Amino acid sequence: MSYRLSPIDTQYFAPDHEGDDFTVIGSVVTRSDALGHVTGRTEFFEDVRPSGLLHLKMHRSTRHHARLAGVDSSAALAVPGVVRVLTGADIPNNLYTPLKLINVEPDDEPILAVDKVRYLGEPIVAVVAETEAAALAGAAAVRVDYVDLPPVFDVEEALADGAPIVNEYHGKNYFTYEGHHCRRVRLGDVDAGFAEADHVFEWRYQSSPIEQAPVETTGCTVVPQPDGRLRIHSDTQACFFTLDNTALILESDFNKLRIVGGTVGGGFGGKVDVVVEPVACVAAMVTGRPVKFVYGRHEEMQVSSPRAAERIYIKDGVLADGRIVARQVTAYIDAGAYSRHTPYGTTKAAAHFPGPYTIPNVRIDCHCVYTNRTPSSAMRGFGVTIGDFALESQMDRIARELGMDPLRLRLKNAYRDGDMKAHRKRAEGTALIEVMQKAAELVGHELPDEYRRMSSLEAR
Amino acid sequence: MASKIVTLRVNDREEEFLARPGTTLLGALRDTLGLTAAKRGCAQGACGSCNVLVDGKPVPSCLVPVETVDGAAVATLEGVAPTGDLDEVQAAFLEDFATQCGFCTPGMIMTAEALLAENPDPTRAEVVEAISGNVCRCTGYEPIVNAILDAASRRRSA
Ligand code: FES
Ligand code: FES
Numbered sequence: 368m369s370y371r372l373s374p375i376d377t378q379y380f381a382p383d384h385e386g387d388d389f390t391v392i393g394s395v396v397t398r399s400d401a402l403g404h405v406t407g408r409t410e411f412f413e414d415v416r417p418s419g420l421l422h423l424k425m426h427r428s429t430r431h432h433a434r435l436a437g438v439d440s441s442a443a444l445a446v447p448g449v450v451r452v453l454t455g456a457d458i459p460n461n462l463y464t465p466l467k468l469i470n471v472e473p474d475d476e477p478i479l480a481v482d483k484v485r486y487l488g489e490p491i492v493a494v495v496a497e498t499e500a501a502a503l504a505g506a507a508a509v510r511v512d513y514v515d516l517p518p519v520f521d522v523e524e525a526l527a528d529g530a531p532i533v534n535e536y537h538g539k540n541y542f543t544y545e546g547h548h549c550r551r552v553r554l555g556d557v558d559a560g561f562a563e564a565d566h567v568f569e570w571r572y573q574s575s576p577i578e579q580a581p582v583e584t585t586g587c588t589v590v591p592q593p594d595g596r597l598r599i600h601s602d603t604q605a606c607f608f609t610l611d612n613t614a615l616i617l618e619s620d621f622n623k624l625r626i627v628g629g630t631v632g633g634g635f636g637g638k639v640d641v642v643v644e645p646v647a648c649v650a651a652m653v654t655g656r657p658v659k660f661v662y663g664r665h666e667e668m669q670v671s672s673p674r675a676a677e678r679i680y681i682k683d684g685v686l687a688d689g690r691i692v693a694r695q696v697t698a699y700i701d702a703g704a705y706s707r708h709t710p711y712g713t714t715k716a717a718a719h720f721p722g723p724y725t726i727p728n729v730r731i732d733c734h735c736v737y738t739n740r741t742p743s744s745a746m747r748g749f750g751v752t753i754g755d756f757a758l759e760s761q762m763d764r765i766a767r768e769l770g771m772d773p774l775r776l777r778l779k780n781a782y783r784d785g786d787m788k789a790h791r792k793r794a795e796g797t798a799l800i801e802v803m804q805k806a807a808e809l810v811g812h813e814l815p816d817e818y819r820r821m822s823s824l825e826a827r
Numbered sequence: 828m829a830s831k832i833v834t835l836r837v838n839d840r841e842e843e844f845l846a847r848p849g850t851t852l853l854g855a856l857r858d859t860l861g862l863t864a865a866k867r868g869c870a871q872g873a874c875g876s877c878n879v880l881v882d883g884k885p886v887p888s889c890l891v892p893v894e895t896v897d898g899a900a901v902a903t904l905e906g907v908a909p910t911g912d913l914d915e916v917q918a919a920f921l922e923d924f925a926t927q928c929g930f931c932t933p934g935m936i937m938t939a940e941a942l943l944a945e946n947p948d949p950t951r952a953e954v955v956e957a958i959s960g961n962v963c964r965c966t967g968y969e970p971i972v973n974a975i976l977d978a979a980s981r982r983r984s985a
Contacts, residue, residue, distance in 0.1 A: 406904065406911075413867065416857075416863075632930030
């Protein structure tokens with residue numbers, strides 16, 4: 368007997384296959400890389416083992432927020448096997464932000480910290496050595512003098528008057544969206560909606576950072592080529608994005624870099640940052656030898672960027688029959704110490720609220736906030752997933768308060784084709800009502816006739 | 828400490844090499860012998876991506892100092908189908924979508940091989956127990972458990 372998770376009923380699709388050449392839906396297609404996986408022949412970046420390989424390990428900040436009073440690498444250089452140490456002064460263009468490729472400003476993050484550290488584990492000195500053990504011993508031997516600064520870890524405390532400034536490149540603890548302190552969406556008159564409502568409900572939702580935890584840790588091996596180019600073997604999820612950012616950091620022509628990748632041992636968004644390649648490239652350039660920089664599991668947990676923590680307040684004005692007439696969402700998304708991808712994630716959050724419901728009066732404020740926590744970045748539906756948790760928890764709580772079936776509350780408010788969304792776009796191809804009706808049927812959840820007759824094709 | 832000469836029978840081939848103190852079995856396989864199927868996921872014995880068979884038993888090779896297994900028979904994924912014909916476990920993993928990124932797959936397959944060698948007709952609970960030291964972040968485990976049960980039935984009816 369053969370087991371399958373989702374048996375594909377090829378007969379069901381048979382009529383679609385007749386008379387044309389659409390043959391993919393309803394057929395079984397083997398992953399193109401699966402044969403390599405089951406024979407152990409897939410080549411992950413760390414399976415490339417050039418001779419003469421050097422190992423890079425990082426000396427990292429032991430403080431959440433501090434001025435660097437002195438950095439002394441002499442003891443590291445004295446460790447047998449250590450070949451070279453790198454500081455910010457060795458990086459051609461030490462300041463960057465990965466989304467500058469789509470015009471996000473300002474550059475706000477150093478490759479290697481220079482005057483200040485802004486989170487625990489921030490890289491300060493890279494140590495390059497003949498063996499991994501020597502690189503680790505060298506990294507441990509670097510001495511750093513700190514002058515501690517007050518840290519801030521809470522998004523709302525970071526926005527309060529008098530909070531310590533985390534990131535001077537922004538000058539305040541939030542990202543500025545076209546002159547505004549947050550990403551905003553406005554529709555109708557929310558205060559009038561609250562006044563007209565029979566109930567006003569406001570609740571708060573909070574999530575923690577979430578680590579993607581891929582089984583393969585973040586890393587790369589850079590191999591200098593005889594023609595002067597650098598070949599970068601990386602497990603990045605974003606080859607060209609990494610190549611372009613690395614070229615800007617190295618102040619190199621784009622065609623001087625070649626990236627070999629696409630084989631990722633799990634990423635889930637955690638491997639779209641550009642953190643290992645630039646410094647490994649500099650190490651390869653200054654030594655003329657291949658260099659590997661790969662995170663240990665502890666580094667992967669401590670410093671690779673997680674899904675952002677979010678705090679979300681949702682305030683709803685609701686009529687007695689369950690119609691939501693006003694929704695105000697105030698979200699604080701924790702970027703950590705640097706932007707990385709969170710200004711974009713925050714925009715996605717603003718684009719996703721107020722959820723798949725038609726609400727005539729909407730006010731959305733999504734803040735991208737800097738704190739002294741590990742920089743956050745991408746992870747599966749970032750900016751959207753936690754918002755959905757908050758929105759759907761809110762819907763369940765409203766239903767409970769009104770003593771109403773939560774499915775009927777959703778059906779009553781579900782957007783329909785032709786409805787105006789808060790973002791001034793007409794909804795198209797919604798199908799939410801039909802999906803909920805079908806789901807109710809499948810689980811045997813009784814719906815009265817008027818709910819079973821609803822259609823997303825009938826405008827309100 | 829001095830380096831040691833270590834002899835292993837790896838995938839039915841005699842290997843003899845010099846191991847520096849502190850060399851793990853994983854390090855010897857990957858860096859000395861060039862057998863890179865076993866992966867380093869954590870180097871802490873927590874993920875099973877480095878699992879190989881030592882005298883038939885699955886072990887996390889990242890935790891094994893190589894000189895402590897001097898003289899042992901070691902099996903890695905490279906040796907499972909040396910001529911290219913997949914065995915039942917590999918075929919089931921391939922056809923049942925039990926591999927996504929593939930990074931956990933070598934350790935998973937070797938763990939499954941050890942289970943099926945000892946227990947040709949495992950229950951679902953026994954399969955789950957056998958791979959409890961193997962982390963997979965992609966598949967959610969269901970397809971892997973299904974594939975191992977599928978492999979067992981393929982092998983029994985072969
Ligand atoms: S690498 Fe050996 S158990 Fe994770
Ligand atoms: S397939 Fe990616 S970790 Fe298992």
